[in-house]
Amino acid sequence: MGTLSEGDPLAEVELRKLVPAVIGILVSRGADFAAAEDAVQDALIEALRTWPDNPPRDRRGWLVTVAWRKFLDMIRAEGSRTRREEKVAVAALAEPGIDGVRNADDTLDLYFLCAHPQLPPASAVALTLRAVGGLTTKQIAEAYMVPEATMAQRISRAKATVSGRRLNEPGDLGSVLTTLYLVFNEGHSGDLDLVAEAIRLTRTLGTMTDSAEVDGLLALMLLHHARRAARFDSAGRLIALADQDRNLWDRRLIGEGIGILQAALARDDLGEYQAQAAIAALHADAQHVDDTDWVQIAQWYDELLGLRDTSIIRLNRAVAIGEADGPAAGLAELSGLDESLPRYFAVEAHLRERSGDLETAARLYALAAERAASLAERDHLHRQAARTRSEHESQG
Incomplete structure (x- = not known):
């Protein structure tokens, strides 16, 4: 770890990595979690104030020492809790040392x-x-x-x-x-x-864990994060996955995410995050939207439903079915779901547009915009409504 500089975000991240272990040490010495957490936060503030000029050789040891003193100060300040002070003092004497935690x-x-x-x-x-x-x-x-x-x-x-x-x-x-x-x-x-x-x-x-699902979640995060630069245009407007510039996707993160996912799947202990990551990987692997393997995506949604059957998963599966087997099949899947679901009308609008019913699609995009969860999504859906309406009028 380099020299800590006040206001240096990288140094602050490195400092924060020490926090859980320090809290755990205080709790193992007998501190209450809430008090230990407060004491560590106070120690962090002091570290950011003093370390730029005088960085300690053992940063974790310094944090433990200062946080423990601050915790004891809190206990002593309470005055009437002498027994608790004695208890934590005994715990401190029995503590095997920082390296033994x-x-x-x-x-x-x-x-x-x-x-x-x-x-x-x-x-x-x-x-x-x-x-x-x-x-x-x-x-x-x-x-x-x-x-x-x-x-x-x-x-x-x-x-x-x-x-x-x-x-x-x-x-x-x-x-x-x-x-x-x-x-x-x-x-x-x-x-x-x-x-x-x-x-x-x-x-x-x-x-710290031997879990394929932790790796699955990490892979899912990396694969989603890899598309971040392409999600918005220069004006801050949302860009749908199908319309994103895939040259902006971070291929390094995609490669890392797929590698982690493959290792997790090889353990044959499938969980929902691994299934979601597999879907994200299929999207990320397509060089162009037309190359997307929707049949495999639909199959992974079937796996996901077997792990966790929710209406949102079924809604997303309807999109995959609509792409793999045609919009009529997607609409059939959608018909059994509740219209109050988030993005229901946006999905129906997309499927109606693919079926050629631009007039209905424009109306549904506008309805979906009214229910959008964010301004960016609302703006995107309004633009979709205007586009399909214009295309319908040009056909008429």
């Missing part, structure tokens, strides 16, 4: 704790970014574009929920993966790239 296990336990089933998804994401990612409350608030006080309350409630729970309780890896994918899907906002953070955390998780 199971850093990987402690960090993995934090992943599980922060993705606790009792936490709402938004709170699990915020707590993961704070405790495992090492981000400050201000950074997380800016990424989510909410007031810092609002995010502080959310994190405080989350910590209260998990406070007192032992870090060696069995964890749900599925909940952890869901939380990391939620972080990934938040994308980029301001100075904090949540996509990069999600990929970093998932890579770290992969080093």
Whole structure:
């Protein structure tokens, strides 16, 4: 690790990598999770203030020492909790030393704790970014574009929920993966790239687990991230997958993602993230939209439905069926789904357009725009509606 410079984002990322292990060390010494996390955050602030001029030789050891002192200061400040102070003091004396702590296990336990089933998804994401990612409350608030006080309350409630729970309780890896994918899907906002953070955390998780699904999620993230540069034009307008300039796709990330996926699939322990990554890989492997292997994509959606049967998966499968077997087949699949589903009318509009019914397609694109979840998607659908309407009028 190079010299830490204040305001250097790369150095801050390197610093944040130490956070889970340091929290785990404090908790193993007897600190409550919430108090340990607060103490480590205080130590991080001090590190960013003092390290540029006087970087320590052992950065993790420095963080442990400073965070532990801050934790003891918190306990002493409470005054009336002498017994607890004595307890943690004894724990500190019994501590086998920094090198004797199971850093990987402690960090993995934090992943599980922060993705606790009792936490709402938004709170699990915020707590993961704070405790495992090492981000400050201000950074997380800016990424989510909410007031810092609002995010502080959310994190405080989350910590209260998990406070007192032992870090060696069995964890749900599925909940952890869901939380990391939620972080990934938040994308980029301001100075904090949540996509990069999600990929970093998932890579770290992969080093601590023997799970094909963790690798599947990492592959899925990399394959989606590889298309990032082509998703918007210079005016900030959304570009559909079929219309993207594939020369802008990051072939290095695609190659890495496909390699990770192939190794995961070879373990013959299929999970939903691996199936989703396989679909993304088939899209990424097509040099042109007309080269897309829709038959295989439809088959992977069948596999995905066998793992997790949801209406959203069936909606996406209807698109694949429509491309593989024709729009009539896709519309038949769509007919059994609820119109209230997100993107339902956008999918129907696409299939109607492919069938040649431009008038209906234009109406459905406009209806889909009214239900769009974002301004970028709404603008895209309005443009689709205008285009198909113009094409229909030119035919008339």
